Amino acid sequence: MRLNHKSIAIDDKSTIGEARRAALQVAQALGFDEARRSDIGIACTEAATNVLLHATRGELLLCPFVAGEHFWLDIFALDEGPGIRDIGRAMEDGFSSIGTPGQGLGAIARLSDESSLYSSPDKGTVYWCRFKSAGSSSAAAVGLVNVPIKGESVCGDNYFLKINAVQSLYMMVDGLGHGAGAAEAADEAVAVVSQSVGEPTSEILTRVHNALKKTRGAAMSVAVVDHERRIVTYAGVGNISCNLLHGMTSRSLVSQNGTLGAVLPRVPQEYTYPIEPNTILQMFSDGLVSKASLSGYPGLQNRHPALAAGILYRDFNRRRDDATVLVAKIGGPLA
């Protein structure tokens, strides 16, 4: 099942209702029960209201994720306003609204499974919350945003994650161009990768290349983290950016030139990188500018990686293409 992420511009009161209705639709498609959907509706209203209150305009993202029988819905409220001066006050119950039911960000924190906020006076505020399916135990330290270019409902980028205690796989793919044809190529790549977990990353590229010959082709990167040996093996073709961040250092992972489905490197290469505890894996498609970086955001690397994904999307989006960002904490003990 492909569940597309949605962006809703928040710029007046009527857009709050629009965002809430869209959130309820996604929540229903995911399979949340009625009580949970009601919580999600409240959270969405509050998050969007908060944007109007602090920044006059912004963007709400609805980002569903499904893995087997587990799923979650991430809601992001992004703005480029003056920042929230008194975060403590904003979190208080009763403080929020401009005449709406107004239960504040404190209410969202209580209703959702996880939530967090990053606000800076010069760059604005990102508020994030996650609603998880019943019984999903692990707090996956990953943030994902996968938003189609304006005017398309389907994203030509896609991703695949397989996270477990021994070995985790992170993959991102960008079908050439955008729209349905790009999505078809990206979805085919996801199908092949999901059947190839455990294979060498260079072999995965070759398999995807062969499967994509009937499509318009794609760029793709795949990184496999071995948590016990503390290494990442990586292979990529085309312009998905992939970096390992640790403290002040950032290391770019090497992708080869080519297009899967059309031009495969003569020898697909797999590279191995050591990782330190608390390393961050950052991947993004070329919907973002290639210099996208978390270096201008003090403390952000120590926060939930969803906040970083939301900020990279907000501040480095070229807005001329599908935009996909993945940020994951790796190299640390998994929650």
Ligand SMILES: [Mn+2]
């Ligand atoms: Mn692209």
